[in-house]
Amino acid sequence: MLVIKDxxxxxxxxxxxxxxxxxxxxxxxxxxxxxxxxxxxxxSSVLAGNEKFEVNEGSVSFNGKDLLDLAPEDRxxxxxxxxxxxxVEIPGVSMVxxxxxxxxxxxxxxxxxxxxxxxxLKLMREKKKLVEIDSNLTNRSVNEGFSGGEKKKNEIFQMxxxxxxxxxxxxxxxxxxxxxxxxxxxxxxxxxxxxxxTIVITHYQRLLDHIVPDYxxxxxxxxxxxxxxxxxxxxxxxxxxxxxKKEFED
Amino acid sequence: xxxxxRIVNLQxxxxxxxxxxxxxxxDGAPEKMNALRAKAFxxxxxxxxxxxxxxxxxxTNLQPYFKGTLDIAFSKEAALNGSSDxxxxxxxxxxxxxxxxxxxxxxxxxxxxxxxxxxxxGSIREKALEHPEVFEKYYGQxxxxxxxxxxxxxxxxxxxxxxxxxxxxxVVNKPIQLVNIMTGENDRLVxxxxxxxxxxxxxxxxMLCDHTISPQKFVINNLTEVFANxxxxxxxxxxxxxxxxxxxxxxxxxxQKKYSNILTNNLTLHSGVTRNNIRVTMDDENCExxxxxxxxxDKNQHVDNYSFIDHAKPHCQSFELFKGVMDDSASAAFTGRxxxxxxxxxxNAYQSxxxxxxxxxxxxNSKPQxxxxxxxxxxxxxxxxxxxxxxxxxxxxxxxxxENEGRILLMFAFAYEVIEKIRVxxxxxxxxxLVEKRFRGEFDKCDSCVVCGHQGASVSCL
Numbered sequence: 113m114l115v116i117k118d119x120x121x122x123x124x125x126x127x128x129x130x131x132x133x134x135x136x137x138x139x140x141x142x143x144x145x146x147x148x149x150x151x152x153x154x155x156s157s158v159l160a161g162n163e164k165f166e167v168n169e170g171s172v173s174f175n176g177k178d179l180l181d182l183a184p185e186d187r188x189x190x191x192x193x194x195x196x197x198x199x200v201e202i203p204g205v206s207m208v209x210x211x212x213x214x215x216x217x218x219x220x221x222x223x224x225x226x227x228x229x230x231x232x233l234k235l236m237r238e239k240k241k242l243v244e245i246d247s248n249l250t251n252r253s254v255n256e257g258f259s260g261g262e263k264k265k266n267e268i269f270q271m272x273x274x275x276x277x278x279x280x281x282x283x284x285x286x287x288x289x290x291x292x293x294x295x296x297x298x299x300x301x302x303x304x305x306x307x308x309x310t311i312v313i314t315h316y317q318r319l320l321d322h323i324v325p326d327y328x329x330x331x332x333x334x335x336x337x338x339x340x341x342x343x344x345x346x347x348x349x350x351x352x353x354x355x356x357k358k359e360f361e362d
Numbered sequence: 363x364x365x366x367x368r369i370v371n372l373q374x375x376x377x378x379x380x381x382x383x384x385x386x387x388x389d390g391a392p393e394k395m396n397a398l399r400a401k402a403f404x405x406x407x408x409x410x411x412x413x414x415x416x417x418x419x420x421x422t423n424l425q426p427y428f429k430g431t432l433d434i435a436f437s438k439e440a441a442l443n444g445s446s447d448x449x450x451x452x453x454x455x456x457x458x459x460x461x462x463x464x465x466x467x468x469x470x471x472x473x474x475x476x477x478x479x480x481x482x483x484g485s486i487r488e489k490a491l492e493h494p495e496v497f498e499k500y501y502g503q504x505x506x507x508x509x510x511x512x513x514x515x516x517x518x519x520x521x522x523x524x525x526x527x528x529x530x531x532x533v534v535n536k537p538i539q540l541v542n543i544m545t546g547e548n549d550r551l552v553x554x555x556x557x558x559x560x561x562x563x564x565x566x567x568x569m570l571c572d573h574t575i576s577p578q579k580f581v582i583n584n585l586t587e588v589f590a591n592x593x594x595x596x597x598x599x600x601x602x603x604x605x606x607x608x609x610x611x612x613x614x615x616x617x618q619k620k621y622s623n624i625l626t627n628n629l630t631l632h633s634g635v636t637r638n639n640i641r642v643t644m645d646d647e648n649c650e651x652x653x654x655x656x657x658x659x660d661k662n663q664h665v666d667n668y669s670f671i672d673h674a675k676p677h678c679q680s681f682e683l684f685k686g687v688m689d690d691s692a693s694a695a696f697t698g699r700x701x702x703x704x705x706x707x708x709x710n711a712y713q714s715x716x717x718x719x720x721x722x723x724x725x726x727n728s729k730p731q732x733x734x735x736x737x738x739x740x741x742x743x744x745x746x747x748x749x750x751x752x753x754x755x756x757x758x759x760x761x762x763x764x765e766n767e768g769r770i771l772l773m774f775a776f777a778y779e780v781i782e783k784i785r786v787x788x789x790x791x792x793x794x795x796l797v798e799k800r801f802r803g804e805f806d807k808c809d810s811c812v813v814c815g816h817q818g819a820s821v822s823c824l
Contacts, residue, residue: 274761
């Protein structure tokens with residue numbers, strides 16, 4: 113589904129990703145962990161197409177297409193979804209209008225008829241129920257005045273609406289209380305299917321109790337320095353990153 | 363008759379125009395109207411059409427626009443030129459009393475019998491004769507002491523316009539819509555003078571819809587005087603929807619008495635050069651005023667909103683919000699003058715002007731101007747100029763929304779705050795969709811009249 117080969121990326125001439133290699137197959141859940149500044153969020157931004165970062169080497173193929181060649185909106189329409197670490201507030205744009213535009217743009221891309229207002233509202237009701245998002249959140253402007261937890265729940269709601277093939281959750285668990293964490297994790301698990309893959313970027317093992325990964329990777333200084341099964345997360349929780357740093361430096 | 367006039371040197375020809383046609387200008391006009399002309403003319407000739415050397419017109423030099431070969435109508439027949447019965451309104455969701463004015467002259471009023479009892483709507487020159495006590499009490503009484511040259515010009519030259527009178531305690535439920543149509547086969551100079559009086563405890567909502575339906579150049583000087591008396595509620599929405607060859611100087615002079623609540627909203631959707639002079643005089647205690655504006659311009663359009671809120675008495679509140687989106691090489695200006703007189707303690711005055719520039723060449727000059735002579739007041743002002751938010755744009759793209767749709771969403775989000783201030787629900791809906799269309803580039807001012815829905819000739823779509 114996703115094949116990343118020797119990916120290098122920089123911002124303001126500072127190289128942050130220094131040769132990432134990663135392959136994700138349909139249905140798999142990969143966790144990416146690592147200390148602050150290791151390049152985790154940069155990786156997700158680069159995959160989503162944020163133009164602040166410049167890719168200077170490497171390739172990414174997504175379902176056979178050259179991902180780096182696609183505009184950010186086309187990456188989304190091809191089925192890539194980024195749950196933002198810091199979702200943006202957009203006063204004046206209603207959630208309904210925002211989501212209807214997004215969903216219909218996806219449909220247009222697949223050469224399907226746009227949803228009518230009633231079809232759309234029906235879909236929205238179903239998905240709201242699925243991810244247990246509060247009804248009044250969707251009556252407001254996009255993320256405006258939302259609490260941290262509400263913003264993250266809103267990301268998961270958007271994911272449910274857009275039904276991506278690959279979801280990247282960028283520190284979706286940071287700053288979440290246990291209830292919000294449960295809602296987020298349940299949302300992700302309910303949307304899980306043999307065709308859908310997930311990348312979970314996180315600092316903490318906590319979220320991985322709820323979203324169980326098939327693989328855990330450690331990112332350090334712009335490279336994946338260790339990959340293993342889910343037990344690696346537990347080990348990291350217990351021992352921290354120092355031993356990995358040490359191993360890497362040696 | 364229509365008089366064709368070639369204007370090169372401004373004052374010289376305008377002076378000649380006035381003097382040579384004085385008898386025609388005064389013919390049939392109310393006495394009070396004529397009585398004020400001479401002094402106004404003097405002021406106008408002394409000051410002239412403002413250039414950008416005049417501080418209040420620093421960002422809009424009107425002189426070049428008031429030159430050219432222009433027709434002027436000195437009678438109703440000449441102004442209407444046989445085009446009076448072309449227009450009719452049929453937009454069901456907007457239930458209004460419709461008044462049509464052509465080239466500044468009153469043409470007709472639909473369904474006059476449906477107006478609440480005692481409400482007077484009609485031609486200012488005719489109604490002044492029927493209601494001399496109202497006319498003489500109010501006409502020309504609210505132009506302030508700034509002796510604005512364009513207001514003086516209007517007082518000197520204007521012969522007709524709309525007259526609206528709402529007697530004590532009457533609530534006019536349906537808005538009154540004044541549809542101002544500019545048309546003709548030659549370039550034209552138009553004057554229009556409206557007088558609106560809302561008596562104690564009365565309520566009135568007015569829409570002023572400005573249109574051009576022929577492709578000629580139009581130079582317009584119109585002025586509306588409003589008197590909102592004790593405990594009255596008055597709204598005016600000025601929807602400006604004219605082609606690029608239009609120059610409009612539009613004066614809105616509102617005078618408030620105790621406990622009155624007024625709202626003005628200038629929605630400049632499409633224009634050539636627009637200058638709005640908005641003056642609110644809070645001449646009594648406990649007045650409340652809401653002064654709003656939205657200007658959307660592109661190509662070489664220019665919009666200049668000059669507002670002046672005069673807090674003359676204590677315990678008054680004013681809320682001011684102007685927002686603009688400028689594309690291409692469009693330019694705009696905003697001046698927000700707030701005067702809090704020594705007497706006006708406990709004043710609350712809030713002002714805000716926000717601008718979105720979409721290109722490198724678009725331009726805005728924003729000037730808050732607070733003059734506070736009382737010491738127990740709350741006044742605030744803020745002016746911002748910005749571009750579309752990159753982070754918000756990326757967020758939209760990451761959800762599959764393309765750049766163009768994203769821009770429209772974000773521009774609309776920006777404009778939305780002013781639209782939300784509209785206190786007439788169906789009009790709000792209407793403006794919402796018009797603004798969205800404008801941003802989509804699908805807004806064809808000729809498709810239909812903004813509010814009344816009549817068709818314009820395609821040739822006028824400049």
